[in-house]
Structures are given as C-alpha cells and as structure tokens.
Amino acid sequence: VLEIGGETLILTHDMIAEGVHYRAGTDPADVAWKLVAVNLSDLAAKGAKPIGLLIGASLTEGSERFVAGLREVLAAYNVPLLGGDTIRPEGKASFGCTAIGHATGPVPVRTGAKPGDALWVTGTIGAAMLGFRGEAAHAQAYLRPRPLLAEGQALARHVHAMMDISDGLLLDAARMAEASGCTVDIETAAIPFPHGVTDPRTRDEALRWGDDYALLFAAPPGFVPPVTGSRIGEFRAATAAPLTIDGETPTGPLGYEHR
Amino acid sequence: VLEIGGETLILTHDMIAEGVHYRAGTDPADVAWKLVAVNLSDLAAKGAKPIGLLIGASLTEGSERFVAGLREVLAAYNVPLLGGDTIRPEGKASFGCTAIGHATGPVPVRTGAKPGDALWVTGTIGAAMLGFRGEAAHAQAYLRPRPLLAEGQALARHVHAMMDISDGLLLDAARMAEASGCTVDIETAAIPFPHGVTDPRTRDEALRWGDDYALLFAAPPGFVPPVTGSRIGEFRAATAAPLTIDGETPTGPLGYEHR
Numbered sequence: 371v372l373e374i375g376g377e378t379l380i381l382t383h384d385m386i387a388e389g390v391h392y393r394a395g396t397d398p399a400d401v402a403w404k405l406v407a408v409n410l411s412d413l414a415a416k417g418a419k420p421i422g423l424l425i426g427a428s429l430t431e432g433s434e435r436f437v438a439g440l441r442e443v444l445a446a447y448n449v450p451l452l453g454g455d456t457i458r459p460e461g462k463a464s465f466g467c468t469a470i471g472h473a474t475g476p477v478p479v480r481t482g483a484k485p486g487d488a489l490w491v492t493g494t495i496g497a498a499m500l501g502f503r504g505e506a507a508h509a510q511a512y513l514r515p516r517p518l519l520a521e522g523q524a525l526a527r528h529v530h531a532m533m534d535i536s537d538g539l540l541l542d543a544a545r546m547a548e549a550s551g552c553t554v555d556i557e558t559a560a561i562p563f564p565h566g567v568t569d570p571r572t573r574d575e576a577l578r579w580g581d582d583y584a585l586l587f588a589a590p591p592g593f594v595p596p597v598t599g600s601r602i603g604e605f606r607a608a609t610a611a612p613l614t615i616d617g618e619t620p621t622g623p624l625g626y627e628h629r
Numbered sequence: 630v631l632e633i634g635g636e637t638l639i640l641t642h643d644m645i646a647e648g649v650h651y652r653a654g655t656d657p658a659d660v661a662w663k664l665v666a667v668n669l670s671d672l673a674a675k676g677a678k679p680i681g682l683l684i685g686a687s688l689t690e691g692s693e694r695f696v697a698g699l700r701e702v703l704a705a706y707n708v709p710l711l712g713g714d715t716i717r718p719e720g721k722a723s724f725g726c727t728a729i730g731h732a733t734g735p736v737p738v739r740t741g742a743k744p745g746d747a748l749w750v751t752g753t754i755g756a757a758m759l760g761f762r763g764e765a766a767h768a769q770a771y772l773r774p775r776p777l778l779a780e781g782q783a784l785a786r787h788v789h790a791m792m793d794i795s796d797g798l799l800l801d802a803a804r805m806a807e808a809s810g811c812t813v814d815i816e817t818a819a820i821p822f823p824h825g826v827t828d829p830r831t832r833d834e835a836l837r838w839g840d841d842y843a844l845l846f847a848a849p850p851g852f853v854p855p856v857t858g859s860r861i862g863e864f865r866a867a868t869a870a871p872l873t874i875d876g877e878t879p880t881g882p883l884g885y886e887h888r
Binding site: 372374375376377379381382383384385386387388389390391421422424425426428452453454455456457458459460461462464466468470472 | 635645713
C-alpha cells in the first residue's frame, strides 16, 4: 500500500513456475490467465481497482498461446499491460506479474477481525480442487480462476478484515484469526461446497485446498453483505489454537504451506 | 509512465535467470545486487527517484546470501522493499524485480534526438566486459553495477533523449537514433574506455558489450552537462543505417540481442 499524491496505490507481485504452480503441458494461455488472475485477486482482497500490469515472461515453446491467454484475461478485466520483460530460460519456465491498483475506499487488512465478528466467504470452496482432479465441469475453476474484483470493491468499506483464499480456506482463515489475535470457529455445515460434493473426505480435502481465490472476510454481527456470500463461522477471543472446526481443533496440514 | 493524482510514476520490471543473465555458482548476494541495480538503472534513465521495489525470488541453496545482497543494495540506494513473492523452483533459479519511482521533472524518452544533437555517455564503456572476463580490477563493474540515479535526475530536464546502456553502446545508440528518425555517428576516439584498454579488438568488443549501465543521452549542441560525461558522437538526418562509426557502417552484431 503506497500513498502517492493523495491516491492510495496497491501493488502486488506473484510468481508462478512450471512444475510448482502448474503442470508441464498446461496450455500456456491458461498459464497467462492464472498469472494475471492471482495478482488481480490480491487487488480484489484490498478492494482495489486495477490500473495496469507488468509481466515478466519466459519465452518458450507455445509463447503465442501465452500471448493469446494474456490478451483474453486483459480484455476480460479491462486492464492494460504497461510493460515488462521476457527471458529465454535454460530450464523450466517461470513468470512474474506485478499488478498496480488504486484503493476505492478504506484498504482492508487481515489483522482487523474482532471477537463476535462473523467469518464470511464468497463463491464456493473446492471447485478448483475438483478441476485439478479432472472433473470437466470444474476445469475452468482451476485453470482460469475469476478474481472477485467487483465483490472486493463492494465489500472493502464494510469489512473488519479481508483476504483472498489462495492456500486453503482453513489455513487462510487461521492466518486471519492469528493476525487479528482471535480464534475463529468454522461451521462446516455452512461451507458453500460446489453442488454434488457430499462425500465427507472430499469436503475435508476441499477445506485444505487452495486456488479458489474466493474472498474471506470478517464483518460485524448482523452484517448483510452487498454481494453473494456465506456466513461460515465466528471469531472469538483467542484460545490455544487460532482455528476450530465445529468446535474441534483440526489435525493435519490446514492448507498449502510455501516451503 | 503512469500519471496518478498529479504525480508521474515510473514502473519497470526486469527478470534475471541463472544460465542466462548470470553463471551458475555466482554468489547469490551479487545476483540480488544486479537484479535491483538493473531495475534502478531503468529508473535512472527516466530521471526518476526510487519509491520502492517488489521482488519475486527463487529460494534455492544460498538464499541467505541473496537476502544479504538484497539488504546491501537496498541500503546503498536507500530504497524500501515493499513486497513480493518467493518460489521454490524445480529447476534453475529466476528472479523478477519491479521498481517504482517518481519523476523529478520531464520524463526523457528515447525518441527525441534531433539532427545536430550531440550523443553523450556517462561513465566508462567496457569495464563490465573486463570484469566478466576475469580482470579483478573490474570484477565489481560486472557483478555490482551502479545505477546512475543522481546523474539521471540531474540530466532529465536537459536532454532530448536518454536511455541506459544494457545491451551494448552501439546497439543502444542505434536504437535511440532509429527511434528518433536519425542516424548517429560515433567517434571512437572519444569513447571513455577504462584506463589501459588500448587494444583495438578489445575496444571494438567493448562497444558491443552490455552490462555497463552507463547513461546514453542526446543533447543540443553546446550543452554542458551537469555531470561527468563524454561527448562521443553526433546525430544527423537519417541515412540508410541508423549508426555509423567514424563515418563507416559497422558490420557484425552491434550488441546483445534478446532472442
């Protein structure tokens, strides 16, 4: 967050790399989409409106598909490409994107949730996982996530805390609670899973899977969100663990940890 | 170049990759320095003052040396790290840097040279090449280039065109001339080679070697620069080639072409 001449700018930078963030053989057009979308999702979580992008791209086989996908995502979100750099890597491809946006109101943090606040989420949880696992109906959710820019802008002035879910609902909710000095209890019955996801094990996995780029936010009791959302939990005064699920402390990894 | 709330922002993004921009085995501290320095050099060429940086970094063996070098270059140029991202690559390391600066006056372009203008350069040409080739006295010129931020800011309001030399003096001078619709004639006797570089072949190679990050600028006849500089040529009305050397059209590659 940068204050410049009376404007509040939001800057984000994410990298993606072959073999780490996407599988070899992925259509480079989808790589371009995801690269831009994950950065725009960071802007969405800050309630920011995009100004433009800088892209660092590896030119490898299929670069024309990368350019095609880039054009599509820029057009879809009406964001200009301002500049960047290209390299010819010796090994695997990697890409970087810097997104610049300006705040449309107060800039949400992830540290502001208070005991008594409700935890909300937009969209569904688990569609990207199902897409990754080969379910055709959810392929786009994994390959071409939709940054929730309009939702983020509509929510920013009302929330106590907001972030996008990139590493898993449980992990990101625990991070928000911990950063806010609270414990959050999540009610699994309230989670908006995609239609037809009823198997308990799949549901549990979906809670720990990232890539959905839904928005997670804390709002005061009684808040009626201006966008479609699900109330999935409640913040309390901090206890031993930052997160409980239906009152129990979860075991196992909560999500994707960057190691 | 981005106009925001009455301020003019300059944004640049460059990537560097192992095996392409630096040799395997290079001290990661030097990689960090160069990554930041090349981006600050782009700001220097625009006469901009740095506001901050975003870094995308591969975490591999020696990351603590990368962090150490990053601290050094940030301190040397008094630039804050605003954010970024890290990845654990499957193969070779790559890095991206976005530098944000604000213009301190008119923003120089590379298209503004006019027939009759003199071509000037700051610093020396060839020290980075000598460092790359193992001459200890010039090792730092290659590993830790100095972005000429103060010089760029002092020059910006006076020049007709300016850019930093990253791909070779001849190539970058030809680009400036071509972009300006001129031909530039370079006088080799006026080139500021490092002390002791007298061999004609080494001199010719130095003219085609990048990495010096000197500033190249076009200024009206009679201009007395506010910084140390060498007047190395003159712009003329366009002829068949954008560049001549002592009146002759050069043969062979003019510099490092990004293919």
